[in-house]
Amino acid sequence: MYDRILVPTDGSENAEAAARYGRWLADAFDATVHILSVVNISTYTDQLADIDEVNRERRTALEERAKEAVTGVEEILDRTSEIPYESVIEHGTPYEVILNYVSENDIELTVMGSHGRGGLDRLLLGSVTERVVRMSDAPVMAVPPTRIDQEAVECDSILIPTDGSAAAEAAVTRGIAIADQLEASVHVLYVIVSGRGLPSVSDPARTEAERVVRSVADKAEQREIEVQTHVQAGSPYGNIRNFISNRGIDLVTMGTHGRSGVKRYLLGSVTEKTLRTSDAPVLAVRLTKSE
Incomplete structure (x- = not known):
């Protein structure tokens, strides 16, 4: 049923909890995992004409954070059985990039945390996850923060x-x-x-x-x-x-x-x-x- 599973990550603990669920499902369905981290263009302005050193430094910092986020998920996948995966870092508006990736790569399931770096106080409303759930044709599994400390995934x-x-x-x-x-x-x-x-x-x-x-x-x-x-x-x-x-x-x-x-x-x-x-x-x- 699931051959291609997408795991978006921002490096947060909740995203890593979702990655463990992605690993678990990929193992169960013999699926390939696609790891995606998005450098949010709204947090820097060098896509505009006015490029300055501050914005370049900000972009570099965000790209480094994205690389670390991807590496974190790769390490989670590498801890157990050999699950094939592909990793990519893209720039854009996070929910739009995720939706485009789902469409362009025939993703059959997206597994993501219900909260990211924005904090738990925002809950789900207005978040990247909510928008993806609303608009994605493929099913989306939202993993809550209560699963952050759950290393072994079970489903009875x-x-x-x-x-x-x-x-x-x-x-x-x-x-x-x-x-x-x-x-x-x-x-x-x-x-x-x-x-x-x-x-x-x-x-x-x-x-x-x-x-x-x-x-x-x-x-x-x-x-x-x-x-x-x-x-x-x-x-x-x-x-x-x-x-x-x-x-x-x-x-x-x-x-x-x-x-x-x-x-x-x-x-x-x-x-x-x-x-x-x-x-x-x-x-x-x-x-x-x-x-």
Whole structure:
């Protein structure tokens, strides 16, 4: 499923945590890793006519930092099995360079930290990661800072939230494929938006929820994957967040938009909130025209 995995890096601890996940997935899928560091042109002005010594020194410092960032990821990949990789340093606006690289190199998965050198206080909103998740046709795995101290990556349980939408189904396909490859169990969760508890079994909303989770479970069982289904009532984001924490979930796979419509993309959605706060990595899958 994944032959080419991109690991962007800015040298931060969170980026290196993402690199370990990239190494883990590359090993599982026999993939090649592409390491990319971007020298942000917005932090120096020598692309303009006015070039001075200060800007040249700033550019040189940023290029050195990019080289160090790439070397750090290369060392992570070299610590275990022989994973093939390619390294590149480019100049530009980080999210634009990443998106272009994904498109031009047929990248099938991007693995990146949800926070970079900008600091944890910014969360995900407005960050490079959020923009890449919003706009990339290829899936993006956002690895949270909670995984910084995790040297060995493990994945025993995968959560697949679904609302039955086409975007959710795209994430289902990838979640089941990863579970199959890694021999992980799957939890399928459907949250009925309700402040009055779970509807009765005869309620149409409950019937639809049960149908959707059963459909996902059937796909998992066809691959002999251990699967459990869950139908809950409440706030989708709140229930997903609690499920991740209470069940010790190792990975979440979600579509970037659901029944509320494609136009909203990620902003303000359940997926965006989950990406901001999840203790587990989140694989965000954007519905493409071909799906």
